[in-house]
Ligand SMILES: COCC(O)(O)CCCCCNCCCN
């Protein structure tokens with residue numbers, strides 16, 4: 001299924017008609033440069049073009065009051081003076097004779113996107129709209145917003161498709177207070193927002209934008225605010241919040257639909273956000289959400305004011321929605337202290353609502369240390385003086401070209417096993433290097449004349465070579481001896497390829513520990529067997545009480561440990577090994593395979609036992625980028641498992657900074 005793109009030039013036909021410094025950044029060019037970039041990069045014509053429509057009164061009244069709608073209806077007939085007068089009653093927003101029309105199109109575009117996804121016309125999609133929506137409230141325009149596009153879309157989706165749970169992820173750099181107010185007592189809509197806050201110093205300077213606004217009454221726990229109390233947040237800060245807050249909760253919540261308030265003012269270069277995350281981070285943020293809700297994801301543009309980083313971020317998002325592998329994340333070095341503080345506060349505030357956070361560290365007597373932090377930051381701000389923010393031009397590298405290999409998934413299968421559609425059957429290549437074949441013969445193939453094993457291994461080696469050359473994206477091999485095949489790939493990757501290899505071993509087996517010494521290989525093994533505590537940082541045994549058969553424990557280990565570690569390690573190849581007795585179920589297996597494709601530009605090589613031919617189709621579907629089936633609402637992970645994970649994380653976080661979830665104990 002494809003990706004919808006919704007855009008209409010009409011939404012560029014309104015602009016600020018008078019002087020207002022607060023609003024001058026919201027210009028029509030935001031939409032034109034974004035759409036033109038999608039065309040220039042050949043992404044627009046890979047999408048399914050879906051037309052906009054006007055939201056009806058009934059649609060708008062799902063969120064807004066009648067008096068507000070009636071008032072806005074009058075604006076097309078107002079004189080300039082009346083428009084200015086009308087605007088004065090709201091904050092940081094402007095009206096224009098054509099803005100009501102455009103606001104109906106923006107909300108209607110979001111609804112068209114919901115319909116396209118919910119009817120299965122497309123898998124996911126993006127709506128490029130203005131005016132944006134997440135600040136507008138039931139009876140008020142605010143922050144460039146007239147109608148709350150995404151809030152209307154959520155209510156519409158629930159009403160028309162009877163959805164039980166909708167997740168709204170707001171990665172715009174401002175707090176979408178309008179969305180929070182709309183759903184704060186509603187447990188069927190989980191609203192997640194991070195936003196520049198600076199201890200309430202940053203617009204809209206609301207007390208209720210802080211981490212302790214968790215929702216009200218039945219909605220308690222279903223509103224998650226991550227305040228950024230400093231500017232300059234980077235890719236590591238964003239990824240650690242996804243791995244340690246949003247994703248564990250999102251998987252536990254198990255939404256039927258994911259809506260994204262896709263604001264790109266959280267990217268580097270933006271005058272509002274003043275953050276330092278690179279545009280390609282949105283490829284990863286999008287990818288990490290694409291296995292929720294069976295892949296049903298609707299992204300609706302909110303903010304984004306730098307006319308260079310905005311189109312780059314939009315292209316990164318759409319290219320990932322189209323299924324192209326994400327670029328390797330530039331050197332992630334772990335969250336900054338301020339981000340860790342926010343992470344700790346948010347996890348602590350929500351520990352009572354989400355079982356995945358139940359063991360999150362409690363807030364220490366935080367008042368003291370927070371006050372200390374605030375005083376320090378206040379002094380810093382005073383020193384800096386309130387001179388106009390030095391708008392020195394931020395520079396950043398052009399996002400990497402994301403070339404998709406000609407072969408998406410190559411399969412090495414024994415005779416008689418059908419190769420699923422979309423995959424290429426990959427046989428022993430004649431050009432297998434005789435030196436390598438001989439080495440294989442010596443080291444791995446016990447009885448030399450076992451030509452079958454030799455053929456399979458040399459196929460594996462040439463498959464790895466072709467992945468290295470980006471001729472093949474991912475691979476799957478059914479082998480007679482999984483452990484031997486794993487050793488063979490590890491050895492080849494460690495010696496022949498100068499790059500880093502991440503081995504994810506699902507199930508019990510002896511693992512090559514010596515190769516992990518050279519730092520070229522990190523091996524994470526999920527099993528139920530207590531293994532001798534390996535001291536080296538490169539072999540990580542994750543011992544779960546029920547091994548991989550308990551979905552919630554296993555998934556928390558994947559989200560809170562494997563993913564952050566994998567992102568920080570940044571391998572060039574991921575070797576995913578499924579041992580025959582792993583006990584992992586298909587849906588968890590597909591989630592794992594899908595999530596790991598965010599690493600190594602999607603270069604995932606899966607090894608499975610020859611006998612597991614029924615696993616070929618589900619694995620191939622994950623390698624082709626199809627969304628994994630939903631896991632259902634996750635129950636509490638076993639206390640023993642959480643204990644193991646917390647202990648592991650504390651042991652490893654010295655080496656792997658992305659595993660941190662609390663600020664280092666300040667002396
Ligand atoms: C949903 O709208 C997208 C948005 O969140 O980006 C709107 C931001 C309004 C920012 C208003 N203050 C501007 C002060 C000028 N320095």
Ligand SMILES: [Zn+2]
Nearest residue numbers: 172173174303
């Ligand atoms: Zn914004």
